[in-house]
Amino acid sequence: MRVLLDFANRVDVFTVRIGRAAAWLYPLLVVVLLVNVVARYGFGVGSIELEELQWHLFATAFLLGLAYTYAVDEHVRVDIFAGRLGTRAKLWIELLGALLLLAPFAGIACFHAWEFFWQSFQLGERSPMPSGLPARWVIKGILFAALALLTLQATSVAARSAARLAGPRSEGTG
Numbered sequence: 001m002r003v004l005l006d007f008a009n010r011v012d013v014f015t016v017r018i019g020r021a022a023a024w025l026y027p028l029l030v031v032v033l034l035v036n037v038v039a040r041y042g043f044g045v046g047s048i049e050l051e052e053l054q055w056h057l058f059a060t061a062f063l064l065g066l067a068y069t070y071a072v073d074e075h076v077r078v079d080i081f082a083g084r085l086g087t088r089a090k091l092w093i094e095l096l097g098a099l100l101l102l103a104p105f106a107g108i109a110c111f112h113a114w115e116f117f118w119q120s121f122q123l124g125e126r127s128p129m130p131s132g133l134p135a136r137w138v139i140k141g142i143l144f145a146a147l148a149l150l151t152l153q154a155t156s157v158a159a160r161s162a163a164r165l166a167g168p169r170s171e172g173t174g
Helices: 002-023 025-043 048-071 087-123 137-166
Strands: none
Touching (some): 002 048, 087 137
């Protein structure tokens, strides 16, 4: 079980580092928003590049934050019954949810996101706006990377849950 916990710990550290780095995109996003608003409403100068950069920054920070949120156990749960369940029952739910729901969904989405990215990259896809960002494939690559990271994080959660379930039972673990 030590192997499973070591794997989970390594994945968690990796995911948290990426999530914390991605969080720094939010202050940058605020600066871009402010510059765009001042330019547009203060000087009457609009910028397609800044508008597209805004949604690229937001999407990148949000997407890379998905796995981080799961790693630090801050994701949204529907815990109607969880208060009544023991620790082992919660671990089983976490294990089965990660293995049977999240990992397959994120893995399939990741597979399709790769195709989406690769086609865009091969075409050299850019913004349809003449003054837009030159590499639309970059954000599609971020989508792929975020889904791959979420799939990896789901395996980490499953590994940690399995290790805890296989470990010695203690008092009050239900």
